[in-house]
Amino acid sequence: MPHDLPKAYDPTAIEDQWAEYWVRENLFAQPTPAPGEPEQGEPFTILLPPPNVTGRLHMGHMLNQTEMDILTRWRRMSGRRALWLPGTDHAGIATQMMVERQLTEEGTSRQQLGREAFVARVWEWKRHYGGAILDQMKRLGASVDWQREYFTMDENLSVAVREAFVRLYEQGLIYRGAYIVNWCPRCQTAISDLEVVHEEQKGHIWEIRYPVVGPDNKDTGEFITVATTRPETMLGDAAVAVQPEDERYLHFHGKKLRLPLVGREIPIILDDWVSRDFGTGAVKVTPAHDPNDFELGKRHHLPSINVMDETAHINTEGGVYAGLDRYVARKRIVADLEAQGLLVAVKDHTSNIGHCDRCKTVVEPRLSKQWFVKIKPLADKAIEAVKDGHIRFTPEMYTKTYLNWMENIYDWCISRQLWWGHRIPAWHCGTCGKITVPAPNMSPDPTACSHCGSDELTQETDVLDTWFSSGLLPVSVFGWPNFTVKKLGAPGLDSETWDGKVDRDDFNAFYPTSLLVTGFDILFFWVARMIMLGIWFAQDIPEADGSPRTLARSVPFKEVYIHALVRDANREKMSKTKGNVIDPIEIVKQYGTDAVRFTLASMASPGTDIAFNIARTEGYRAFANKIWNAARFLFQNVDRAAEIGIAVDRAALGHMPDANQFDRLEDRWIVAELHSASGKVNAALENYRFDDAANVIYQFFWGSFCDWYLEIVKLRLDFSETANKPRIAAALTMLITVFEAALRLLSPFMPFMTEEIWQAVYDGNPPAKSIAVTTYPQAETKPIDTVAQIDMNTVQTVIVETRALRKEIGVEEKATTAIELRIGAGDRGVVEQNRGIVERLAKISEVRFVDQITAGLPLRTRFNLDVAVVYQRTIDIPVERDRLTKDVAKYEKGLAAAERQLGNEAFLKKAPPHVVEGLKKQEAETRLLLEKARAALNALPPEA
């Protein structure tokens, strides 16, 4: 059967079909192991960081997925029970915004629809468009278990969210109260500290006079000048604070001020928090609109006067300013103050302004009732787990970042005033006003107030922060808390199929997960929350044998690999506004998934940002093409052999070839190279060195296999009349064996092309459904055949030096030439045995072994050999003189350095013996090379 591979590698012709095949065949499904089932290897579990349902695939995703896919494919092929679990996040704000925008276009709004209809509408949106990013993932060949795909609002995951909430509530770790929170006036919801991005902005600081009121309620004519960056909040001022010892204000202690524009009388309070050096040393206190002022207000029992509504417009508390947007109000207030002569100064001032991470609106600190997690107890466990080494970060420096954040953590505001999300499972009593939360262990909704027994209960309208549910994923995807439900393949609860037994098989098999691969941008949002919540809830789940779970076994993952940012070729952050976003799908269409994956892998050095350079991708497409053509070469020869009745033995395929089976130098050598490469690749992947692994494979395939081995094998592929059939058969068998193993080595990096070629290698009868489920070439435990490597190196040296020499002296490309070779007795035997290789690859007609190179012949010199081309040279003497002069200088410098070192007593005494020995050897070599180079320089004919 002919193997008809097109001449040029065309990724588009093969990739779709394999991507689809892998999904259709459920190739990467990892079923729940039944209890008692013999172990199929140690599990390797990895969770996909769930993209937002609204998401579109960007380069960051592709890097993340490529890394996870390489590791998962590698582990799977290495015998691990690999499970890569995909899903999407409901992404509260992002998704709600998306649908709201649609409604606006339709001339309606979520308010007009009402909550229920709106949520239904979002579900509908999700059903239509929600899977886009996972479809893109499928196309990229991610080897995930699609049967386990989840959505964070699936019923079983919602049960987990509710259970987590009620348990934390019962443990006293969730509370509700009125606090200053970050409020986004556009999204009209509270957001957490993490969702606020600070940005330095130029603004002003206004100095305003507040009149002092005398005992008769009349102005005394004195003033205190306060400084503020936000004059509009003065409408809600409850006091002015000064430092108690500040002599400037001593005589005002105990007096009152009249709040300008409002007329309210407010006290002067004393507090050490006030800094005398900043502004005027007098601070206006607005408890409802500033976190510091809020604390101050609590200490001094001041009223909190909220002057803004949820859209940051002034409310009725603001009197004549009511209804104005906060910035309009600011202008108006400043103007009015000026008119009344109360504005002392306007100074330039730069400050950090908080913006909503999602919509970039300036955040308004706002007093409102919210739900919080008392996070310290969870954080303590999370700190301990990392300090004790149960979770390891790569790169290591993130350990510090993580601990620093954890140790300074603030309570987590988990309530959001949205409609799309997990509604908080708490009920307010219409009679006594208290809160009722269901009991743990999946109790039903309460029907009566737990405090007064009233049945006037209404559920809290707030929903939970998206990260609350994604933070639970490591436990919830494996069935927690409702282990009685088999959920595999069924997106909702299905209690009818429950046999009544606790079923924790998934959890037992796959928790803790092995690894998390993600970007640093969600280190706190997600990674830290998973660690806290994962430990907190997993620690109560006994081990399969009933023994209690240790902290080491409670963590949600044992390793965290943090990858860098993908930037554009100029190291600029990709952003829509800059217009430098590279769409991975576009690049994939152009160069193929394999080439893009390989590019990302080869640049993914831990801790370094990736400047995505299309030139690299072009290079790796060329690499793919190279392998493609090596396959074509192989198949063409297999077919030619078949025509004259030579069958290639495929029996040995699927294993690493054993070097001892071969006696030809090139065979022993390529096997040694393959073993060496596979050892390096395995070691590199073990340490997340995707770049090293990719480079080793590239070098092996191109530098060793194609450049040398294929060229040498051609010697034996002689299909002329005198064809030596057994020799051809042996050569092809060897070739195909090495090639097949190398394909497996490459497979995790370039899954598509290797699949296509691997299937072809087996001529329609592959031993497995896919190369992805074959065995990965493992590091050889036997020592690598270094003798073959050294001998081959000698042969290569002769060839390379001859080629260089021929080029230098201007031998025409096609001409063959004789060489003279001066070489030691041992190496001479190697060259003699492989004379055919040398002759063919260096276009040599005859190798003359000599003791002394004939004077006048152009020669090249190495430590262990001299080679000269027998040819009437047309040498460019100045160029040659230049080259040799440079050589002499280089050797002189090297020799001097070596001699200096070796003459140093301290060096000889202190340096390890192998270093001293190495240097001595180098000194001897350099000395010889220097002598030879000098001689050659002297032998050069004088310039014409």
Next chain:
RNA sequence: GGGCGGUUAGCUCAGUUGGUUAGAGCGCCUGCCUUACAAGCAGGAAGUCGGGGGUUCGAGUCCCUCACUGCCCACCA
């Protein structure tokens, strides 16, 4: 205001616990359609490792310092 990175060839980046003459890809120069591949083959040029100081027998690698640059965290009005 704290903290963490980066600076190596024209470009993009590697360089393990200090150890022999610092590497790769792309680009560049020269010559080649050689029984797979011009997305190829062969040969070649190119770096005072950001500056300065120190430790050491020995520094791209460790320490100090300066410069430039990027990022994270932080409630001073």
